[in-house]
Amino acid sequence: xxxxxxxxxxxxxxxxGGLAGDILSRIHAAKFQIVAIKSLRxxxxxxxxxxxxxxxxxxxxxxxNFMSSGKVLVMVLEAPGAISKxxxxxxxxxxxxxxxxxxxRDFGTSIQNNCTHGSDAPATAAFEIGYFFAGAELV
Numbered sequence: 308x309x310x311x312x313x314x315x316x317x318x319x320x321x322x323x324g325g326l327a328g329d330i331l332s333r334i335h336a337a338k339f340q341i342v343a344i345k346s347l348r349x350x351x352x353x354x355x356x357x358x359x360x361x362x363x364x365x366x367x368x369x370x371x372n373f374m375s376s377g378k379v380l381v382m383v384l385e386a387p388g389a390i391s392k393x394x395x396x397x398x399x400x401x402x403x404x405x406x407x408x409x410x411x412r413d414f415g416t417s418i419q420n421n422c423t424h425g426s427d428a429p430a431t432a433a434f435e436i437g438y439f440f441a442g443a444e445l446v
Contacts, residue, residue, distance in 0.1 A: 311389040314435035316424035319377030337396050343444045344382040351375045381439045393425040
């Protein structure tokens with residue numbers, strides 16, 4: 308399986324709830340390499356730009372309000388098949404439907420407050436990584 312990179316975000320609910328360390332431990336246990344990581348607080352405009360693909364969806368305003376409501380950790384993860392591997396590690400978007408032992412099942416409380424974000428495809432990963440990290444940060 309090819310080495311890939313994916314974007315991962317530890318969302319405001321998890322950072323505020325003190326879960327970042329637990330989630331980082333799971334990232335290490337799953338054998339991802341963290342290529343780049345930063346802590347930041349998205350502005351509403353930055354959240355809208357990041358989630359622009361969802362602009363016409365009814366949840367867009369709530370999502371961008373939530374994602375700009377507190378600090379997040381954004382990171383680039385690398386591993387064989389990183390995109391699908393990270394999605395499997397996170398679990399389904401709805402914590403109630405996520406598999407046992409996944410991050411969202413263990414720590415998430417709702418579809419919105421599900422602790423983590425991950426890219427869903429190579430093109431998405433390329434856009435999302437570039438949104439937060441300059442090339443020099445990814446060596």
